[in-house]
Amino acid sequence: MSLKRKFQYVYTISSAVIAAALVLGILLSVKGMDMLTNTLDNNEKAIELYRAVTKEHNTLKLYFEDAQTILPEQIDEVRNDTKRILKKIPADYNGMNEEQYIVIQSIHNTYDSYDTIYRSITESNLSEKEYRNAIDNCYKAQNYLEDYVKKYESITVSLGNEQYNGQKKLFYIIPVICIIIAFVVIVLFIWIRLFMSRSIVKPILMLSDEARRISMNDYSGDDIIIKGDDEISLLIKEFTEMKHSTKNYIVTLKEKHKVEQQLEHMRFEMLKNQINPHFLFNTLNLIAGTAEIEDAVTTEKMINTLSRLFRYNLKTQTSIMPLEQEVKIMDDYMYLQQMRFGQRIKYMCDVDKECMDELVPAFVLQPLIENAIIHGLSSSSKGGLIYVRCFKKEDKMWLSVADTGIGIERDKLKNIRRYIDNIFLSPDTKPAATAENDNKSDADNGIKRKTVGVGIGNIAYRIKGMYNNSGIKIYSVKDRGTVIQIFFDNYSK
Template sequence: MKILKKLWLKLSIERKTRIYSLTIIAVVIAVGVFNMFIIGGSINDLGTILSDLTRCVNVQTAFEEENEAFEKYIRNDIDTNKEAYEKACLHTRATITGLPYTYNEIGAERYARTWRIINAYDYYEMNRDKVLKDVLNGELDQKIYDLYDMQNSIYSYIQELTKITVKEGSGLYSRKVTLIDRLPLVLAIISAIGLFLAAGFGRILSMTVTRPLKKLAEGVHDISEKRFDAEDIKVSNEDEIGELVDTFNIMKHAMSEHINTLQENQELTKRIHKEEMEKLEIEKQLSIARLDLLQSQINPHFLFNTLNVISGMAELEGADTTQKMITSLSHLFRYNLRTSSQFVSLSQEISIIDDYMYLQRMRFGSRLVYIKNIDESLDINSITVPALLLQPIVENSVVHGISHIEDGGRIELKVYKEDESLYISVMDTGAGMTRDKLDELNARSVSVTSDHAGIGLTNVKDRIRSLYANSDVTVDSIEGQGTTVTICIRY
């Protein structure tokens, strides 16, 4: 039993669902085949009984009609009577020939009675023709009475065969009726067994698929509520769900550590602000801590949205798509948490944006279009930029620009060089913003705010201004048409 359970847990979701479906189909087919076998066999047996009785009755009727035609013919020798007599004889012969005469099918007793009728009629037929010839020639003698005795004997043989056939048919009919009466009970038992199997497989499928997904959904909800102290999700699955749960637990711990780091950095910043600002070393440490805070102060809300997307996709798609989504999210997560260097190559930054947009396109489908327009003359592998430069801007375009538009929109990433300056722009065809909000955003400095879009963009602005002289970030937006954020870096 343990081996079967282990094998079941290793099966993919697709195979588990297929086994459950095949079980239901097998039960339905078994019930149908049983019905056809019992009812069809009973109908065939009852049809055989009726056919055998009909043949016996036909022989008896045909022989009676032959005897009547014989009497009419010997009393009045006319062509009409002769024709009727000959037809009656042929009919009797045909009905006798049509009697069941297979030993294995009718048994010894009926076989013996049938054999007696056939042989008696053959002998009677031979004597009947001789007597008829003599009678028609006016030579009536004792032989006609012997012929009448033969008729009575054959008739009694036919009656005996009919009685035996009726007796055997009654017994078979009684057995079949008993079987048919018990059929509803048998069908009820088979149906109960089928329902039990279906319910059992359904419960197993629920325990190994539905419940783990429910646990995973609860874990995602805990993270969205910023509860990282919950116990790790534990499942026995070794399929796609098991891999997804393991990855989720790893990401939860990493995110918890990241949040703790953010809190520690914030506390450190407060302590540094309280110390003597005149000392150069303290100012330097404060500046470094402030830069670290700006760099790490990334809104984790996109991670929560992405986890919800993956949770939904696990129910709808196969393991390949889920694995690809998890891989892309892992790239993003590692990049956000483990980038120890302040600068990265522009190609690496763009690659992370590709992973992020892949996840968002899996979420929004055809509603979201992503276009890259990179100057081919630029060597993006050798160009370095601050880490986490583009992700907050692209996230704002998706979350605040396009996600609320029913028809979706387009995001274009453009990189080019002009007048010895590097320009990176992110353009979206989203909701845009009002003029007042645009002016407020362009004038905003680094501060604590509940506006996630403002935090991300302000982080980028302040980092660019602190790292590069004469460099800046500009925002252009028209309400209802879209927003363009342009980063200008002058080396």
């Protein structure tokens, strides 16, 4: 949910709760005020009617008994006032209770009778006796009218009191509603504050702290964990990914710089080491010339073979060579080894003709043959056979070096295989084996290169770095021999 929608929900819920509370309070207030207004209005009308009837009675009495004191216009004004008030209080059965209806109906009827009597007195020519009787009847009607008005006033006041007492709890509820509204508003503001703190303020502060730490080149802080999919959450997730990308980039740069330093050191060492091989190469050529003069054929051949090995070692700068050249160097190397060990070491080479022109990693066979002699055959008094094969199978080039030596112990073979497998399973190709990297390689998985052999380790790294689909297989049986097979496709990286 986006941050905008969250705010819309918060605003809608808060507004709805506050509006509902306000509407409820207003409705209760209006109802209470309406009840109170009706009660006061009815009481006022009843009192006003009683005053008007009483005033009319007293005025009329003065008029009949002392005509000179009260003028006819005053009588008409008082009577019109009473009629006006009576019109405000109609006999409505739906708007009052039964007792009120009966009394107000009686008041209207009595006033009509009284009005008829009054008109007969003022508008008809009555005899003295009839005049007296009419006045008496008028007084009686006014007395009845006053009694009914008193009764109506009493009933109205009594009903008003009952209504007030019945609705009085509303006047206690209204303050409670106001308090509830205030409480709800406070709770809403607290909730909004917590929501803002949890969704915006706290993540932003955490992001600021992490950015400040990264600005000081410190990437050791824990990642910011946040749930949700709003804009703040997406910002923090993207920031975390950027942090890891930057950290990995810096680590890569450091490793690259370290590798460059190692390469520079290796170039310097190679430059120094070239002095002795050149001197030795020139000396061997001199000795070979002397041996030819003295007719020492075998010595001359050995010296020339060794010279070719040195020349190949010094002049080979590329990482790949034709297989034919590698086989020639391998033959020269084995000639020297056979001259050293005599008949103890036998050598066979089986290379398909179609493979002679294929490009293979330089110096890929000689280290394997050297390991076979040193670790497999030299310690055996009987010696043994070294059998080299080169062939193609399933669009892959296969190089195989086998010996009939003492073999490899099971635990050591297991460690060597795990070491080689880790090299080919690692995502990036490591540098060649060095003394410094001997104890640090991630691919070693706790196995030191000296346990496996620097030569085969270097070959594994080179094969992995040069070819996508490549590998090394090792088979060995104790006291029977060892086979090392290298395979790779024809497409280098």
